[in-house]
Amino acid sequence: xIEPAIIETxxxxxxxxxxxxxxxxxxxxxxxxxxxxxxxxxxxxxxxDALVNYYTGYNANIHRGIHTLAEEATAAFEATRDAxxxxxxxxxxEQIIFTKGTTEGINLVAQTWGRQNIQAGDEIIISNMEHxxxxxxxxxxxxxxxxVLKVIPISDEGELDMEAFEKLLSxxxxxxxxxxxxxALGTINPVKTIIEKAHQVGALALVDGAQSTVHLDIDVQALxxxxxxxxxxxxxxxxxxxxxxxxxxxxxxxxVYQGGGEMxxxxxxxxxxxxxxxxxxxxxxxNIADAIAFKSALDFTKGIGKENIRQHENELLxxxxxxxxxxxxxxxxxxxxQKISVISFVIDNVHPQDIGIxxxxxxxAVRTGNHCAQPLxxxxxxxxxxxxxxxMYNTKEEVDVLIAGLQKAIKLLA
Amino acid sequence: xxxxxxxxxxxxxxxxxxxxxxxxxxxxxYIIDLGKKLAPLEDVxxxxxxxxxxxxxxxxxxxxxxxxxxxxxxxxxxxIVKGLISMLIRVLSGQTPDAIINTRLDFINEIGMMGxxxxxxxxxxxxxxxxxxxxxxxxxxxxxxxxx
Numbered sequence: 042x043i044e045p046a047i048i049e050t051x052x053x054x055x056x057x058x059x060x061x062x063x064x065x066x067x068x069x070x071x072x073x074x075x076x077x078x079x080x081x082x083x084x085x086x087x088x089x090d091a092l093v094n095y096y097t098g099y100n101a102n103i104h105r106g107i108h109t110l111a112e113e114a115t116a117a118f119e120a121t122r123d124a125x126x127x128x129x130x131x132x133x134x135e136q137i138i139f140t141k142g143t144t145e146g147i148n149l150v151a152q153t154w155g156r157q158n159i160q161a162g163d164e165i166i167i168s169n170m171e172h173x174x175x176x177x178x179x180x181x182x183x184x185x186x187x188x189v190l191k192v193i194p195i196s197d198e199g200e201l202d203m204e205a206f207e208k209l210l211s212x213x214x215x216x217x218x219x220x221x222x223x224x225a226l227g228t229i230n231p232v233k234t235i236i237e238k239a240h241q242v243g244a245l246a247l248v249d250g251a252q253s254t255v256h257l258d259i260d261v262q263a264l265x266x267x268x269x270x271x272x273x274x275x276x277x278x279x280x281x282x283x284x285x286x287x288x289x290x291x292x293x294x295x296x297v298y299q300g301g302g303e304m305x306x307x308x309x310x311x312x313x314x315x316x317x318x319x320x321x322x323x324x325x326x327x328n329i330a331d332a333i334a335f336k337s338a339l340d341f342t343k344g345i346g347k348e349n350i351r352q353h354e355n356e357l358l359x360x361x362x363x364x365x366x367x368x369x370x371x372x373x374x375x376x377x378x379q380k381i382s383v384i385s386f387v388i389d390n391v392h393p394q395d396i397g398i399x400x401x402x403x404x405x406a407v408r409t410g411n412h413c414a415q416p417l418x419x420x421x422x423x424x425x426x427x428x429x430x431x432x433m434y435n436t437k438e439e440v441d442v443l444i445a446g447l448q449k450a451i452k453l454l455a
Numbered sequence: 456x457x458x459x460x461x462x463x464x465x466x467x468x469x470x471x472x473x474x475x476x477x478x479x480x481x482x483x484x485y486i487i488d489l490g491k492k493l494a495p496l497e498d499v500x501x502x503x504x505x506x507x508x509x510x511x512x513x514x515x516x517x518x519x520x521x522x523x524x525x526x527x528x529x530x531x532x533x534x535i536v537k538g539l540i541s542m543l544i545r546v547l548s549g550q551t552p553d554a555i556i557n558t559r560l561d562f563i564n565e566i567g568m569m570g571x572x573x574x575x576x577x578x579x580x581x582x583x584x585x586x587x588x589x590x591x592x593x594x595x596x597x598x599x600x601x602x603x
Contacts, residue, residue: 392512392532392533393511394512394533394535395487395533395534395535398535399483399535402479402480402483409511410511425511453483453484453487454534
């Protein structure tokens with residue numbers, strides 16, 4: 042347990058805000074209040090600088106060049122791999138594959154490991170709270186192979202039904218792919234238990250860390266997952282960048298994904314020798330600038346301290362939850378005991394889109410709709426929610442602005 | 456609405472009405488009010504084939520053809536969208552297919568709605584306009600085939 046006094050002195054939200062240039066702007070004549078962090082986070086100046094520095098100082102293609110710029114770019118690019126290895130506590134740097142993001146990571150596993158290992162009659166288990174990225178690749182694979190997609194049901198509070206999950210498991214189960222933290226509800230899922238149960242029936246386990254990596258400490262070895270995927274842009278880093286972690290023996294046994302570029306060792310027209318991990322899965326010129334800048338985001342977060350960030354965000358969550366619950370007719374969707382700083386809510390007789398438009402008119406950015414989790418909305422019998430999701434730079438004053446904006450909107454719409 | 460008023464004339468009226476508002480709060484209040492006043496669509500019309508689908512709200516749009524003029528009726532589960540539809544109906548309902556197909560609907564830009572809502576993928580105004588024009592085009596084609 043960290044002393045609260047220490048956190049008070051080391052975490053200064055107003056100083057942190059100074060690092061994020063976009064937070065100084067106005068929207069519709071009002072100061073921006075950015076509460077759409079589960080969709081993407083804003084970028085600190087160090088990340089923006091890293092992008093600019095690469096293009097102004099040492100833009101070069103990596104791995105093959107003999108010249109100074111190529112060496113500098115390669116070193117910076119590979120340094121991010123090391124930073125990610127440390128960030129998720131992977132066994133080795135070879136197990137970190139650069140991707141475009143979470144979605145590509147899942148598709149990569151579905152199209153390589155999945156194609157190689159899934160057969161007709163096999164079963165893949167996902168949950169009712171997955172976003173589309175962790176549904177569609179498996180749906181496609183199951184269609185292709187004649188496999189069956191099974192879904193872990195959830196409670197009305199937005200928690201996985203673990204008893205039902207255990208009943209779904211069988212020797213037919215080949216993979217369990219679940220979200221670590223729900224983007225729409227904020228629920229933190231018991232992924233360690235899920236992974237253990239999956240392994241007991243001989244299945245592999247993939248964890249979708251799109252939402253969890255920015256809030257929780259990630260230790261892939263402690264989790265024991267076979268795959269872990271996440272995106273940079275939800276972690277204060279650039280878009281179009283992410284990583285796939287995999288267990289080494291599994292990654293080595295998987296077939297190649299896309300051909301060309303760094304994934305090649307030797308090419309003859311009658312024989313091709315593929316490169317070793319991690320390059321085997323990194324075809325073409327990668328997203329060099331964004332990969333390099335991603336390290337700046339990881340360093341930045343580390344410098345502030347995830348524990349500090351978590352405490353701050355949890356305070357905002359508690360503060361906002363209490364105020365929202367006091368609004369008549371407002372119902373919070375997702376009441377899991379273990380939650381991160383995401384609040385989804387619905388208001389009686391008011392459409393979320395109307396709320397979103399009127400809040401935007403006051404400079405407040407929230408997300409409305411089904412949050413790319415349509416089956417979840419169907420399960421909860423709602424057409425969508427309004428979602429406020431908090432990041433390290435948000436303040437209680439901003440929550441107050443949200444509450445005032447909401448009350449005005451409800452008055453206007455009622 | 457006066458008889459035989461042109462699309463441009465009605466657009467001009469709306470632009471003038473909006474020029475009276477000082478703030479976006481007032482504009483939205485007005486649009487919400489329009490939404491509340493729009494006659495609800497009968498439930499029989501609220502079926503899948505009449506939906507202008509978006510990821511956020513649902514719009515139902517139906518059209519009828521009477522004496523060379525297209526008549527529209529529409530509804531939405533979101534009130535601001537409903538207010539916007541109300542304006543589109545005011546401008547386009549009762550016009551000839553040719554007038555509807557050819558109009559640029561500049562008023563959307565002039566009242567400042569383009570930047571606000573028109574481009575979003577969630578039932579953008581443009582999607583609704585497109586659907587309304589599609590109906591007009593269908594009636595025009597039907598007319599042409601009858602006359603041949």
